[in-house]
Amino acid sequence: GAVVSQHPSRVICKSGTSVKIECRSLDFQATTMFWYRQFPKKSLMLMATSNEGSKATYEQGVEKDKFLINHASLTLSTLTVTSAHPEDSSFYICSARSFLRGRQWAFFGQGTRLTVV
């Protein structure tokens, strides 16, 4: 299957600093990338959708100035958590959508566990 690489897998940062998470599609071009947040024992919560070269579309209640998304190429999207606070601690997962063999597919990264202290 297609591979989506997400980095880092874990990060601990101090309150007030910014953290960047990278998501790369390794062997396919991703027309769209999605960023999710997941709380313990809960389902994935979509934060934003980004298309290459366009501004991201944020879900209701997600602060676009806090969660900066850049999708500079068809294989790379980044999520920057700015001025992180302890309540931003969570599991963040990216997903890359592609059209392969005439169908839509979505593949996920390994996730990033962010802890803000």
Next chain:
Amino acid sequence: QKEVEQDPGPLSVPEGAIVSLNCTYSNSAFQYFMWYRQYSRKGPELLMYTYSSGNKEDGRFTAQVDKSSKYISLFIRDSQPSDSATYLCASFPGGYNKLIFGAGTRLAVHP
């Protein structure tokens, strides 16, 4: 009403049991159906992909879609402790960008 409904469980079964995981959906525009497996603290992994009514088998896993009743299922035969995970059903509605998920069912297979 959520677009994809899934019983969150938890579901606990003995090793070797047949597991049935189910989802219902409300939007007739849904075309592609996927089952993902998510282990704790990992990203979801694509298990099965179907796009038409009927069954699709892959090893111990069978995905079933019934578009007339808007019902999708995942069967796991000879379940193993390593199958213990959360299973998420998902679909791309036709023309939509977003992948719509069920809540996920937590499965525990005990030896």
